Every structure is written in C-alpha cells, then in structure tokens.
Amino acid sequence: MTGILKRFRRILKDESGDALVLGAVGMVAIMAFAGLAIDVGQLRMEKRQLQAAADAAALAGALEIGNCGSTADCTNMQNAAKQALIENGYASGNITVVTQCGSSSNTNTILTINNGPCQLGSKSNDPNYGNTKYVETELSQPVNMTFARAVGISSFTITVRSEAGLGNSPNCLFTSMTPSDQSSSGPDPGILLNGGSTIDASCGIVDDSGSGGALVSNSPTTVTATSFSVHGGWSPNNGGTFSSTPKTSQTAISDPLSYLTPPGEGTIQQSGNYTPANGATLQPGAYLGGVNLNNGVSVTLAAGTYYFGGSFIVGQNDTLTGTAGVLMYFASGSLVMNTNSTANLVAQTSGTYAGILIYENSSDSSSMILDGGATAKFQGVIYAPDANLTFNSTGNAAAYTIVDVGSLTVNSGSDLILGTDFSSLSGGSPIKSGSAILVE
Numbered sequence: 001m002t003g004i005l006k007r008f009r010r011i012l013k014d015e016s017g018d019a020l021v022l023g024a025v026g027m028v029a030i031m032a033f034a035g036l037a038i039d040v041g042q043l044r045m046e047k048r049q050l051q052a053a054a055d056a057a058a059l060a061g062a063l064e065i066g067n068c069g070s071t072a073d074c075t076n077m078q079n080a081a082k083q084a085l086i087e088n089g090y091a092s093g094n095i096t097v098v099t100q101c102g103s104s105s106n107t108n109t110i111l112t113i114n115n116g117p118c119q120l121g122s123k124s125n126d127p128n129y130g131n132t133k134y135v136e137t138e139l140s141q142p143v144n145m146t147f148a149r150a151v152g153i154s155s156f157t158i159t160v161r162s163e164a165g166l167g168n169s170p171n172c173l174f175t176s177m178t179p180s181d182q183s184s185s186g187p188d189p190g191i192l193l194n195g196g197s198t199i200d201a202s203c204g205i206v207d208d209s210g211s212g213g214a215l216v217s218n219s220p221t222t223v224t225a226t227s228f229s230v231h232g233g234w235s236p237n238n239g240g241t242f243s244s245t246p247k248t249s250q251t252a253i254s255d256p257l258s259y260l261t262p263p264g265e266g267t268i269q270q271s272g273n274y275t276p277a278n279g280a281t282l283q284p285g286a287y288l289g290g291v292n293l294n295n296g297v298s299v300t301l302a303a304g305t306y307y308f309g310g311s312f313i314v315g316q317n318d319t320l321t322g323t324a325g326v327l328m329y330f331a332s333g334s335l336v337m338n339t340n341s342t343a344n345l346v347a348q349t350s351g352t353y354a355g356i357l358i359y360e361n362s363s364d365s366s367s368m369i370l371d372g373g374a375t376a377k378f379q380g381v382i383y384a385p386d387a388n389l390t391f392n393s394t395g396n397a398a399a400y401t402i403v404d405v406g407s408l409t410v411n412s413g414s415d416l417i418l419g420t421d422f423s424s425l426s427g428g429s430p431i432k433s434g435s436a437i438l439v440e
Contacts, residue, residue, distance in 0.1 A: 043156060046143045051160045053088040054139040055438055058164035060084040061113055061135035062436035065166060066259070072115045072132055073099040081113050081137060112138040117163055126163075126440070133427035134165040134439065163440035166432035169256060170226060172203035172418050174404040177255035177385060182210045182231055187388075187407040189216040190232070193223065193240060196412035197391075201225040202420045204244075207232075208252045209407070215246055256431045257383050257404050262361060263329050263353065265307045273310065282306070284326075290333050293318045301326045301345075305353065308333055311366065314341040322346065323377075327353045334366040334387060342372035346398075347380025355402075355422075355430040360384035365406070370394055374415075381430055391416050399424065402431060 060080040068074035078097050086092050094108040101118040104110050112119070117136035120126040128134040140159040176182060176190040190209025193199070195218040204227035207215050214232030217223070221240030228246040267285035274287055278297040283304070290310025293299055297315070301322030311333030314320050318341045322328075325348040328335060335358055337343065347357040357380025360368065368389045370378065379398035382389065382405065389405040391414045399421040410416050422428045 042146070043143055043158065046141075047158050047160060049088075050139055050141060050158055051162070053085050053090060054137050054160045054162040055164075056084040056088055057081040057111060057113075057139065058135050058137040058162040059436040059438065061115065061137065062164040062166055063434075065115070065133065065135065066432070068115070069259075073113050077115060077135065078113055081111060081135075085109070085111060085139075107142060109139070109141045112140075114138070119161055127426060128163060128165070128439065131427055133432075134163055136161065136163045136440075161440070162438065164436050164438050165428070167435050167437045168420070168422060168429035169431040169433045170204050171206050171431070172400075172402045172420055172429075173199075173201055173205040173225075173408075174256065174402075175207050175408050176209035176214070176231070176406060177253070177258075177404065178406070181406060182208050182252040184210045184212070184232075186210040186214065186232065188213045189235070190214045190230075190407050191216070192407075192409045193217040193221040194410065194412045195219055195221060197221055197410040198415045199223045199225065199410060199418070200415065201418040203418060204229065206253065207246075210252070214248075217242075255385060255404070257381065257385070260353075260356065260359065260383065262331070262359070263305050263307060263327065266305060287312075293320070301328075303348070305329065305348075307331065311336050314338060314343065314371075316340050319343070320345065325349055327356055328358045330358075330360045330364060330366070332361065332364055332366065334360055334364070334368040334384065336367075336369045337371040337392075338369075339371060339392070342376045343370070344375070344377045345379065346377065349424050350426065354427060355400075355425050356381045356383065358382045358384070360387055362386055368405070372396075400429070402429070404431075 061077045064077040064080050067076045096104050096106045096110045098104050098112050100114055114136040116131040116134050117126050117128050119138055123129045138161045142155045142157045144155050145153050176186050186209040188211040190207040205225045206229045208231040210232045212233040213235040215230045215234045217240035218237050219239045224243045228244045229250040230246045230248045231250055231252045234246050234248050265286035269285040270287045273289035274291050276299050281300040281302055283302050286307040288309035291312045293315050295315040296317045298319040303324035305327045308330045312335050314337040316338045320343040323346045347355050362385045365386045368384050371392045372394050374395040376395050377398045378396055378401050381402040384405045386406050388407045390409040392411050394414045396417040400419045
C-alpha cells in the first residue's frame with residue numbers, strides 16, 4: 001500500500017507533460033483570436049463596401065428629385081437608387097426596397113429610401129430632417145461569419161446610412177428662359193447694360209435670348225461674374241469691362257424655376273386698390289386690386305404669402321420692409337418702385353416657397369422696377385419669366401439674390417449685387433445644378 005502511494009505522489013509531481021498541455025491550450029486561444037480578427041476584418045471590409053453602395057444610391061436618388069415633382073420617393077428615385085446598388089455588385093433579386101423609414105422582415109439586402117430624411121428622428125439630429133430636397137438611404141445586409149460560428153454567431157447584420165442633395169447652381173442671373181425668347185425673335189436685348197451700370201455677381205450669368213443683339217453693353221459698364229453665357233449675339237457698342245468675357249452662340253437651357261406653381265389667394269384682405277397709412281403693417285393674404293403707397297410713407301409686410309391682383313406701387317421716398325420672411329406673388333401687375341424709394345425684403349427660409357421673394361405669373365408681362373440705395377435688400381429669388389426687370393439707382397445688401405426674368409435692364413448708376421450666401425436656407429439655393437453631392 002505504501003508503495004502505491006509513493007508511485008501516485010511521483011506521478012503528481014511529474015511536470016514533464018505540462019508544456020504540451022499549456023502549448024495546446026495557448027494554440028487554441030491564439031487560433032480563436034486569429035479567427036476573431038479575420039471575422040472583424042471581414043466585417044470592416046463589408047461595411048466599407050456597403051457604405052460606398054449607400055452613398056451611390058443616395059446620389060442616384062438625389063438626381064431624381066426634380067423628376068419626382070411633389071411625389072416623395074417616386075418610382076424613378078427608387079429605381080435609380082436600386083440600380084446604383086446593382087452597379088456596385090449587388091444582385092437585383094436580393095434587394096428589398098422600403099421607403100420613409102419603413103421596415104421589412106426580409107433577411108437579404110434592405111435598401112431604405114427617405115425623401116426627406118427621417119432616420120435620425122428630428123431636426124436636432126439631422127438639420128435636413130423632413131426636407132424633400134434631400135435623399136437619405138439606409139442599407140443593411142447580413143454578413144456570414146466564419147470563426148465566430150464556434151461561439152454561436154453565424155451572421156452579423158451591418159447597417160450604414162448616407163444622405164445626398166443636389167448641388168447649388170453655379171448661376172444666379174437668368175434671362176429669356178422660355179422657348180419663344182430663345183428663338184431668333186427673342187428679346188432684343190435680353191440684357192441691356194447702360195453706361196455707368198455695374199453688375200457684381202459671385203456666380204454665372206445666362207442670357208438665353210436668341211436675338212442677334214441678345215446682350216447690349218455700353219461703356220463704362222462693369223460686369224463681374226464667374227461666367228457669362230449668351231445664346232444669341234452680343235452688341236458691345238461702346239464696350240464695357242467684363243471679368244468673364246461673354247460667350248455668344250451658347251446652347252440655351254430650360255427655365256430652372258419652371259417647377260414653381262402659383263400660391264392660392266388665401267384670406268382676402270382687400271378687394272379693391274388699397275392705400276395703407278404710414279406705419280401700417282400688412283397681413284398675408286389677397287390684395288386683389290393691388291397696393292399704392294403715398295409718397296414718404298413706411299409700410300411693413302408681416303411674415304407670409306401675399307397674393308396681388310394688381311401692381312404694388314412704392315412711391316417716392318417710401319420704405320417697404322418685410323424681413324420676417326415674405327413671398328410677393330403677382331397674378332397680374334408687378335412691383336414698381338419709384339425714385340428714392342427703398343426696400344428691405346427677405347424671402348421665407350422654409351416651406352414650399354423657401355427662397356422665393358417676388359414671383360410674377362408666367363403669363364404676366366407687366367414690367368418690374370426696383371429702386372433703392374446702398375442699404376436696399378432683395379434677399380431671395382426675383383422671378384418674372386415674361387417681364388422686363390429694370391434696376392434703377394439700386395444697391396443690394398442681400399446675402400443672396402437670384403434673378404430669373406424675361407429681360408433685364410440695368411440703368412446708369414445702378415450697382416446690381418448678386419450674392420450667393422444661401423446659409424439661411426436649409427435646402428440651399430432654390431436653383432440646383434445637375435449634379436448631386438453627399439451631405440452626410
């Protein structure tokens with residue numbers, strides 16, 4: 001018995017096999033970590049590929065915004081986004097498309113298209129939340145695991161998100177955008193620059209009159225612009241100074257604001273011609289007979305949309321103010337400002353007419369006249385596609401101004417300044433380029 005015990009103690013004290021056991025255990029641990037590293041690397045690679053595909057889908061969807069009209073997540077947008085995934089190597093039959101933060105029980109590749117974005121739940125999380133000028137995509141796909149199966153994880157679902165919108169147009173001054181204007185019998189001229197006038201534009205100018213005298217410039221005219229495209233011809237007369245030489249015989253483009261639709265009348269405020277008292281504040285709604293200010297008065301427009309059935313005439317030494325966000329729509333008539341009058345007008349920053357300041361019916365040819373000193377502000381789009389716009393002795397202190405009219409006259413002494421700071425508009429410029437950009 002004593003001998004058996006001694007042999008048993010010797011076996012317990014014998015360490016000759018420990019290294020082999022520890023080595024085996026260590027090798028298993030090393031292989032487990034190596035396997036985990038391989039799976040993690042695979043997930044990271046799959047996520048990069050998925051993110052690239054989500055970006056491509058968002059960009060493709062954003063390019064269809066203009067084709068969708070008022071229909072969010074329209075068929076064209078869904079097809080374009082899905083096609084972008086197919087071109088990135090994803091099988092068409094494995095892609096399930098849902099919209100506006102919907103859900104799906106499928107376990108394949110799920111593409112969610114949101115126009116406007118909704119995935120982050122609020123504007124505080126996403127400044128473009130709910131804005132239909134942006135397209136958000138969320139892409140999720142399960143990835144099969146290799147070594148993680150040993151611990152019961154057969155697959156892991158990766159989800160990525162992207163957001164895109166159309167870039168701002170490089171142009172901010174447009175004339176003669178209708179097909180009839182772009183013919184050889186179009187406005188002659190489309191842009192008239194009288195001697196001593198100035199245009200200072202941090203953007204491009206497009207004069208699409210098809211007339212041989214589409215552009216007329218008289219010295220000493222000074223024009224600063226990033227580009228100057230003329231569909232017809234240029235009659236330099238006495239010349240002028242141009243930072244970008246006008247290029248004639250250029251291809252005409254379509255009206256970038258043709259998507260706009262007129263607002264309704266709203267509440268009828270005045271049915272006949274209305275003359276407000278000095279210091280009056282007008283309320284949004286319809287002024288069916290137009291408005292006529294007496295000389296030397298100051299009138300304010302409260303925030304909102306104004307529907308005019310006749311001209312809004314600003315008399316000499318009058319001041320028109322509307323800085324809380326206004327739209328002046330003219331079913332007929334126009335805005336006519338007399339000598340030494342001035343305006344401080346700012347467009348709405350959100351909603352259907354965000355960035356649209358003055359909108360004249362497309363069939364209304366009533367001439368528009370804007371006047372003012374160095375402190376005058378016309379912040380927004382001035383849209384009168386069938387009318388002539390004349391700037392008289394006018395400065396413009398606005399952060400941004402876009403002009404889209406039938407024809408333009410800039411008179412001597414006028415300094416038409418066209419800024420392009422659209423930071424106050426969550427959707428950027430109301431006029432978009434033909435390219436999409438990622439924003440998130």
